[in-house]
Amino acid sequence: MNQEQHRQHSDSVATATAINIMDILKNIVLRTRIFKELELLPKKEYSEEFTYRPLVYYKGKELIEAASKGSYVMVWDCALPWDFIKHYLPPTRVSNCLIEKMLSGYSSHYNATLDTLSSLTDRLLNTSRRETPLEPLRLNIEDAVRHNHLDIVQYIHTRIPGSFKMVQIVCYYASKNGNLAMLQWIKLNTALEFYRDCVRTAAMHGHLDVVKWLFNELDRVKGKEDNWNTMDWAAKGGSVAVMEWLQSTRSEECATTFAMDWAAMNGHVNALQWLQTNTTAGCTRAMDLASREGHLQVCQWLQTNKSQDQHICTKAAMDWASMRGHLHILEWLHKNRSEGVSSSSKTKVNKKGSSMAYKE
Known part of the structure; x- marks a missing residue:
């Protein structure tokens, strides 16, 4: 099978799968059964570093009903896209407390997107009783780093200059995630310093490009590997490629x-x-x-x-x-x-x- 035939075959399989799924969802009996089974799933908690958030399931009508009562779980729990939530936001002036809860919940969510966050922020500012209730964005900038949302980090930094004060942990999160672009941006736009745990976690998680960058680009890292046991941490994560590179750079x-x-x-x-x-x-x-x-x-x-x-x-x-x-x-x-x-x-x-x- 040549490349074109393979592509056509893949497209036909995907189309057939999509049609089958749509047929199932159009069947009211099957759809009802599926959603009833979903309701029986245990709502276990999952860990996000040092915090725990419950897994919560909502039906569309539940989200809309909650919004009509002033509870915007579609924003802070589900982080739904702007094209959906814009129809259910309050049309008139709202309390600063509600604005802060929306911005805080959405900006810290792992499903957050820049398009929705910027649109939500602009909409809420137009209904705010004070000029710039953006403090929740600054407080949640480390969540944006942890979730690899570089565009959101840049947006918050632009809207609130000095956002990175007192959030040294973001360097660790970016290193752990292997997000070299985030690290490079942090170096260029903030005064934050990188420390040994950044190198250790990058090595343990096998992020060779980040380890190389930390060693080669930062003067505060160069020549200090003896104190950081980077090889030990690479072994802890089974990161053989990092171990090989470390060995090749040391006599x-x-x-x-x-x-x-x-x-x-x-x-x-x-x-x-x-x-x-x-x-x-x-x-x-x-x-x-x-x-x-x-x-x-x-x-x-x-x-x-x-x-x-x-x-x-x-x-x-x-x-x-x-x-x-x-x-x-x-x-x-x-x-x-x-x-x-x-x-x-x-x-x-x-x-x-x-x-x-x-x-x-």
Whole structure:
């Protein structure tokens, strides 16, 4: 199948899928059943760094009814597009409290867009009882950085000069996300400083371009890698490409025992293999940590390749495996290691409530 035939086939499949979905939604019986099933889904909470927001489901008519009563969940909970929400915003002057809640809720939402935010801001300012109630935008600029909304960050910075004062954490968020464009913009437009956690989190998440930029472009970073253990953090995330680059730029050892220990803890066999071949750092608590997290393949690799390292495994391995309910780890440790289990952990009850007994 040539390229043109492949494209036509893909288009026909997509069209057929779209038609089938539309047919289902047009069927009132099926549509009703689908939405009833959705209502039964658990509304679990999800984490956004240090905050938790509930997963909430709304029907269109519920959003419209709420707006008629002055509750604009379509703005602050759902972050719906401007073409929808503009029809339900209050036509007359509204309280500053409501304006601030709308701007705060929308600008901090991960689905926010610049088009809707700017239109919403202009509309609300026209109904405001004071000139510029834009403080919520400044307060939520770190959320915009965390969600990779560079255009919104630029908009807030333009509307409220000095928005980046006292929000050093944005450098960390941009580094963690691997958003090089955001970092470059922050450097050019603010006085914020980059610190070691920026390099560490970029390395751990495998953002090689960001790691290179932090090392090559910022004088405050150059020559200070010894104090930051960047190799260890790259190993923690299994970021072999970052580890290779760090190794190529240094003439001396730049990994410590934390590198293997953390790689083992997070189940990164590929990182362990690379460290074994390219460094002499060794490890200390690697098997204990791998057992705690249930990584059997890591335990097996360590047994084959690093069993000579002192303290690679202690009684903590079985203790932690028992507390976490990792029966497969316990069975493997019992057959392949001699450390045993501490007397206080002969019988542990895991989180599910089932008791496990061990033999010496």
